[in-house]
Amino acid sequence: MVATLVIEALLAIYTVWRYKMTVLVRLITAALLALGIFQLAEYFVCTGYGFPAEQWSRVGFAAITTLPALGTHILHQLAGKPGRRMVAAAYAMMAGFIIFFMTYTTAFIGHQCTGNYVIFQIGNGPAVVYGLYYYGWILTGIVLGVRWANQFKEQGKAMRKKLETVRALIIGYLVFLVPTAIANTVVPSSRDGIPSIMCGFAVLFALILALYVLPRAAKRKK
Secondary structure (H helix, E strand, O other): OHHHHHHHHHHHHHHHHHEOOOHHHHHHHHHHHHHHHHHHHHHHHHHOOOOOHHHHHHHHHHHHHHHHHHHHHHHHHHHOOOOHHHHHHHHHHHHHHHHHHHHOOOOEEEEEEOOOOEEEEEOHHHHHHHHHHHHHHHHHHHHHHHHHHHHHHHHHHHHHHHHHHHHHHHHHHHHHHHHHHHHHHHOHHHHHHHHHHHHHHHHHHHHHHHHHHHHHHOOEOO
């Protein structure tokens, strides 16, 4: 947790230091910080320092709830597509879940720290709805990304950078979805810790954003 937090924090600091603060850079910085905050919350949930574990669980889930909406917005920025209604819908759903996790008294019914991940226990109903929100927007991003990447490929060299960055974002999604799916298949009990496992693999997503996407899509500071 600490190692992942340090990597994501350093990537966020490097991004702010290296690139001009465009909309895309702000979005990627926010995504990096959200991933880091979740790791910090996990650390305090397991160590018991500071606030009670329930409060850190709320903070952690609020942080990762921003990621599908941020990813949708990042995709539209990379592709040069306005997509205002779709992006607004993603943010509206994000806000609803953040309010739920931060204010609903029984949103979390427990937690468990294992050797490799943290299990956050929420009710079955909210968990299903949250899963639809989370996976729904990620899969939407992958489908749109593939569609737009094919369009850019047909348009030739003029769209090369957009093609490369959109493909990279799709790969970024897959590097934490596929390993998580494999882990859940091999060790079914790990399904209880999906948020924790996904965010562990998502450090690879953070590296792709900061070290591959930004150099091709953002303007460096002089």
